[in-house]
Amino acid sequence: MSKKPTLLLLFDVLSLILIPAALILILFFTPVERVMGPVQKVFYFHVSAAWAGMLGFIFAGVAGAGYLITRRQTWDWLSLSAIEVGLVFGLIAILSGMIWAQPIWNTWWVWDPRLTTTAIMELIYLAYFILRSGLDTPEARARLGAVYAIVSVGTVPLTFFSIRLFRTIHPVVITTGGEGGAFNMSPRMLLAFFISLAVFTLLLADLVWHRYRLAELQTQNKQEA
Amino acid sequence: MENQAASHALQIAVRGLVKRYHYHPVLNQLTLDIEHGAFCILVGSNGAGKTTLLRILASLSRADEGRIWIGGMLLGTSPLLRKRIGYISHHTMFYQDLTAIENLRHYARLYALQDIDEKIQAGIQSTGLTRAQHQPVRTFSRGMQQRLSIARALLHDPDILLFDEPYTGLDQEAAQSLDQKLNALHQAGRTILLAAHRPQRLISIASHVAWLNDGKIIQHIPTSRLADIPDLYHYLQEAA
Amino acid sequence: MKPLIRYLNTIWQITRKDIQVEWRGRQGVPVMLVFALLVVFLFNFALQLSPELQAGLASGLLWVSLAFASTLGLNRSVSLERENNAMDGLLLAPVDRSAIFFGKSISNFAFTCLVAIILLPVFSLFYQQNMLSLPLIGIILLGVAAYTSLGTLLAALSIQTRTRDVLLPVLLYPLALPILIAAVESSRGVLSGQAFADLQSWVYLLVACVVLFNAAGLMFFETILEE
Numbered sequence: 001m002s003k004k005p006t007l008l009l010l011f012d013v014l015s016l017i018l019i020p021a022a023l024i025l026i027l028f029f030t031p032v033e034r035v036m037g038p039v040q041k042v043f044y045f046h047v048s049a050a051w052a053g054m055l056g057f058i059f060a061g062v063a064g065a066g067y068l069i070t071r072r073q074t075w076d077w078l079s080l081s082a083i084e085v086g087l088v089f090g091l092i093a094i095l096s097g098m099i100w101a102q103p104i105w106n107t108w109w110v111w112d113p114r115l116t117t118t119a120i121m122e123l124i125y126l127a128y129f130i131l132r133s134g135l136d137t138p139e140a141r142a143r144l145g146a147v148y149a150i151v152s153v154g155t156v157p158l159t160f161f162s163i164r165l166f167r168t169i170h171p172v173v174i175t176t177g178g179e180g181g182a183f184n185m186s187p188r189m190l191l192a193f194f195i196s197l198a199v200f201t202l203l204l205a206d207l208v209w210h211r212y213r214l215a216e217l218q219t220q221n222k223q224e225a
Numbered sequence: 226m227e228n229q230a231a232s233h234a235l236q237i238a239v240r241g242l243v244k245r246y247h248y249h250p251v252l253n254q255l256t257l258d259i260e261h262g263a264f265c266i267l268v269g270s271n272g273a274g275k276t277t278l279l280r281i282l283a284s285l286s287r288a289d290e291g292r293i294w295i296g297g298m299l300l301g302t303s304p305l306l307r308k309r310i311g312y313i314s315h316h317t318m319f320y321q322d323l324t325a326i327e328n329l330r331h332y333a334r335l336y337a338l339q340d341i342d343e344k345i346q347a348g349i350q351s352t353g354l355t356r357a358q359h360q361p362v363r364t365f366s367r368g369m370q371q372r373l374s375i376a377r378a379l380l381h382d383p384d385i386l387l388f389d390e391p392y393t394g395l396d397q398e399a400a401q402s403l404d405q406k407l408n409a410l411h412q413a414g415r416t417i418l419l420a421a422h423r424p425q426r427l428i429s430i431a432s433h434v435a436w437l438n439d440g441k442i443i444q445h446i447p448t449s450r451l452a453d454i455p456d457l458y459h460y461l462q463e464a465a
Numbered sequence: 466m467k468p469l470i471r472y473l474n475t476i477w478q479i480t481r482k483d484i485q486v487e488w489r490g491r492q493g494v495p496v497m498l499v500f501a502l503l504v505v506f507l508f509n510f511a512l513q514l515s516p517e518l519q520a521g522l523a524s525g526l527l528w529v530s531l532a533f534a535s536t537l538g539l540n541r542s543v544s545l546e547r548e549n550n551a552m553d554g555l556l557l558a559p560v561d562r563s564a565i566f567f568g569k570s571i572s573n574f575a576f577t578c579l580v581a582i583i584l585l586p587v588f589s590l591f592y593q594q595n596m597l598s599l600p601l602i603g604i605i606l607l608g609v610a611a612y613t614s615l616g617t618l619l620a621a622l623s624i625q626t627r628t629r630d631v632l633l634p635v636l637l638y639p640l641a642l643p644i645l646i647a648a649v650e651s652s653r654g655v656l657s658g659q660a661f662a663d664l665q666s667w668v669y670l671l672v673a674c675v676v677l678f679n680a681a682g683l684m685f686f687e688t689i690l691e692e
Contacts, residue, residue, distance in 0.1 A: 068688060071289070073248060123639045130635055134626025137246050140692075144622050147685045151618070151640065154677060158643035162670055165650070219248075285556050286692040307559040316550035320482070322490040331485075334478040335558040337471055361489075377554075 011206040018199045030192045042100040044193055048200035050093035056086025061153030064146030076142035079149050081211035083125050090122050113163035124152050236261050236416040242291035244277050251277055253440030264411040266427050267420040269437035275420035279389045283312040311378035311386045315393035317370045321363040325373055336381040348376035368399030388419040423464055475560040479568025493541045497580045501534035523592050524652035535577040539616040540630040542573050566686035573613040581605050600655045608648030611674035618682050621689045647671045
C-alpha cells in the first residue's frame with residue numbers, strides 16, 4: 001500500500017483549520033446585510049460550493065482529455081474523482097441556495113436559469129455514473145467516460161447561455177445595485193467572499209485527491225486479490 | 226528487433242503487441258510473422274486472445290502497445306490499408322432486411338469499387354447462391370450466410386484474409402464446402418490467417434500452425450514439421 | 466478517387482443504406498410518427514390544452530413530441546448496426562471512421578425531419594394555427610440537425626453498455642436541453658410573428674449547437690467505437 005503523501009496531509013490540515021476560520025469570519029467579521037438580514041450569510045458558502053462544483057466538472061473534462069491522449073488509468077481516476085466530488089458540491093450549492101431562497105424569494109424552488117442549470121448539471125453527471133456502471137471493462141469505462149465528460153463540459157456554457165436568455169431573477173454577484181436579492185458588497189464582505197472561494201477550492205483539491213487515492217488503492221487491492 | 230527491411234518481405238509482421246483487458250495483458254509482447262501466400266492456422270484455447278489478435282490486425286480493435294506492418298506498411302497510418310484486408314467472422318455483418326445483392330452492393334460501394342455489378346455477380350456465382358440472390362438475407366441458412374460472407378470479404382480483392390472461427394454453426398456439408406473454398410483461396414496465392422478452436426480438419430490444407438498461449442505465439446511452424454513438436458501435436462489431438 | 470470525394474461518398478453510402486433498410490422494413494419512421502402523435506394526445510389530455518393553443522405551448526408540444534420520437538429512431542439506427550455486427554462492416558471500410566458518424570447522423574436527421582413534415586399539418590389542423598411556414602421549417606431543420614448529431618454520438622455510447630437503448634434518453638435529454646430551449650423559443654417567436662431580430666440569438670445558439678455536436682462527432686466517434 002502506498003504511503004499517504006505529505007502534501008495531502010498538509011491539505012487535510014489546512015482544510016480543517018481554514019473552513020472553521022472562514023465560518024468564523026463570515027459569522028462575526030462580515031456585516032449583516034441591510035435588507036436581507038443574517039440569511040444573506042449563506043451566500044458565501046453557497047457561491048463557493050457552486051464554484052468548486054463547476055471547477056470539478058471542468059477539471060474532469062480536462063482529465064478526460066488527458067486519458068484519451070495518454071491512455072493512462074490515473075487520468076481516469078482523476079476525472080472520475082473530480083465528477084464525484086463536483087456532484088456533491090453542486091448538491092451543496094442547490095441546497096444552500098434553497099435555504100436562502102425560502103425567506104428571500106418566498107419559495108424553496110424557482111425555475112431560475114442558474115438553479116436550473118445547476119440542477120441539469122447534476123443530472124448530466126448522475127448519468128455519467130449510470131453510463132459507467134453499464135460498462136464491463138475498466139478500459140471501456142475510462143474511454144467512454146472521458147468522451148462523455150468532455151462533451152458534457154462543452155455543453156455547460158450552451159446550457160447556461162440558453163437559460164440565461166430567459167430573464168433571470170437570480171441576483172448577479174458583484175454588481176452595483178439591483179432588485180430581488182442583489183446587493184452591494186462592502187470591502188469586508190468581498191474579503192470574506194474571496195477567502196471562502198479559496199478555501200473551497202482547497203477543499204475541492206483535497207477531496208478529489210482523497211477520492212483519487214481511494215481509486216488507486218481499490219485497484220491495487222483487486223490486483224493483489 | 227523492429228527491422229523494417231525484414232518486415233517488407235512479409236505480408237504480416239507483428240512486433241511487441243500488447244492488448245489489455247481489465248488492465249491485464251491478454252496479448253503480451255506478441256510477435257508474429259506471416260509470409261506471402263501462407264495459410265496459417267491460429268490455435269489456442271478459448272480466451273487465449275485469438276479473436277483479439279485478428280480484430281487488431283483488421284484494425285477493428287486498438288492495440289495498447291506494439292507495431293504491425295501489413296505488406297510493409299505500418300498499420301494505423303492510413304485507412305486505405307484496410308483495403309488489403311478481408312475479414313470474416315461468425316458474425317455475418319449483413320443487414321437482415323436487405324437482399325444478398327443489396328448487401329454486397331452496399332459493401333462494394335463502401336470500398337468505392339469499379340464495375341460493381343460484374344464483381345457482385347462473380348461473387349454470387351462463386352457462392353452458388355444465384356437463385357436466392359434477390360431474397361432477404363433473413364431467409365438464408367447459416368451456411369448460406371457464411372458463404373455470402375466470404376463473397377463479401379473477397380469483393381474488394383484483398384490479398385490478406387482473416388478468418389475468425391468460420392466453422393461455428395456450420396453443418397457438415399457447409400463445413401466441407403468451406404474447406405474447399407479455403408483450399409482454393411490458398412492455391413490462388415492469398416495470405417490466410419485463420420483462428421480455430423478445433424483446427425484438426427484444416428491441418429492437411431494449411432501451410433503453417435501458430436500456437437497462441439499466455440498472450441504469446443509460443444510455436445509457429447510449417448504443418449509438415451508438426452511431428453517435431455510433441456506438445457503442439459498433443460494439444461491438437463486433445464483439441465479435436 | 467480523391468480523399469475528400471471518397472469520404473463524402475462513404476457518408477452518402479451509409480445514409481443511402483439506412484434509407485434502403487428503412488424503406489424495406491419500415492420499422493423506424495412509422496413507429497416514430499405514431500409515437501409522436503401519441504405524445505401529442507397524451508399531453509393534450511394531461512395538460513388540458515385548448516384548441517386555441519398559444520404559440521408557446523404549440524411549439525413546446527411540437528418539440529417534445531419530436532424529441533421523444535427521434536430517440537426511438539436513434540436507438541433503432543444503432544441497434545441495426547449491432548445486429549450481426551454490421552458495425553464491423555462499416556469499420557472495415559477504408560475511410561476515416563468519422564464518415565460513419567456523419568452517415569448515420571444524416572439518416573437520423575432525414576427520418577426525424579420526415580416525422581416533423583407530417584406532424585406540422587396535423588398540428589395546424591388540431592390547434593387551428595398555420596404552422597407550415599418557411600421560417601419555422603428552417604428552425605426545425607436546424608434544431609433537428611443539432612439534436613440528431615448529439616443523439617447519434619450518445620447512441621453509439623449507450624449501445625455499448627449492458628443497459629443498451631434504455632440509457633440513451635438519460636444521456637441525451639439533459640445534454641440536449643440547450644437545443645430544445647433554443648428550438649422551442651425560436652419556434653414560438655416565429656409562430657407569434659416576431660421579427661428575426663428578436664429571435665436571432667436563439668437561432669445563433671442552434672447554429673452553435675449544430676457546429677459543436679458535429680465537431681464532437683468528428684473528433685470522438687472513432688474513439689467511441691474502438692475496443
